[in-house]
Amino acid sequence: MATPKPYAPFTVRALAVIRSIPRGKVATYAQVAAVAGSPLAARQVARILHSLSRKERLPWHRVINSRGSISLPRGAGFEQQKAALQRDGVKVKEDGSVDMKRRLWVPRIDA
DNA sequence: GCCATGGCTAGTA
DNA sequence: GCCATGGCTAGTA
Numbered sequence: 675m676a677t678p679k680p681y682a683p684f685t686v687r688a689l690a691v692i693r694s695i696p697r698g699k700v701a702t703y704a705q706v707a708a709v710a711g712s713p714l715a716a717r718q719v720a721r722i723l724h725s726l727s728r729k730e731r732l733p734w735h736r737v738i739n740s741r742g743s744i745s746l747p748r749g750a751g752f753e754q755q756k757a758a759l760q761r762d763g764v765k766v767k768e769d770g771s772v773d774m775k776r777r778l779w780v781p782r783i784d785a
Numbered sequence: 786g787c788c789a790t791g792g793c794t795a796g797t798a
Numbered sequence: 799g800c801c802a803t804g805g806c807t808a809g810t811a
C-alpha cells in the first residue's frame with residue numbers, strides 16, 4: 675500500500691483523454707486511442723475502461739463503439755451506460771445507439 | 786462473422 | 799493472456 679505502481683504512458687494519456695470528453699458528447703474507443711497517440715489501440719482502451727473506471731472515477735459511459743452504439747451487453751452494463759448517458763442529456767435509442775451526428779465529440783486540436 | 790491488432794492491470798505467490 | 803474493438807469479406811437475397 676506504500677507505492678502505487680505508476681501507470682504506463684499510454685494508460686496515462688488515455689485516462690486524460692477519457693476525462694476530457696465533455697458531458698453531452700460521446701467518443702469511440704478508436705478515437706480515444708488515436709488522441710492518446712496509438713490509433714490502433716482501441717482494444718487497449720476497452721481494457722483500461724474495464725479495469726480502471728471505478729478506481730479512477732472515469733466518465734466511462736461516454737465511450738462507445740465505432741458503430742455509434744453501446745458495446746456492453748444487456749445485463750452487463752448496457753443499462754447503466756444508457757442511464758448515465760441520459761443523465762448527461764444524451765438520448766439513447768432502444769438498440770443502444772446515439773445520434774453521432776450531434777453527439778460525437780470533436781476533440782480540440784490546440785497547438 | 787472473422788481475425789489482426791496493441792499495450793499492459795490486477796491479483797496472487 | 800486479456801480486452802467494453804474495428805473493419806473488411808464472403809456469401810446470400
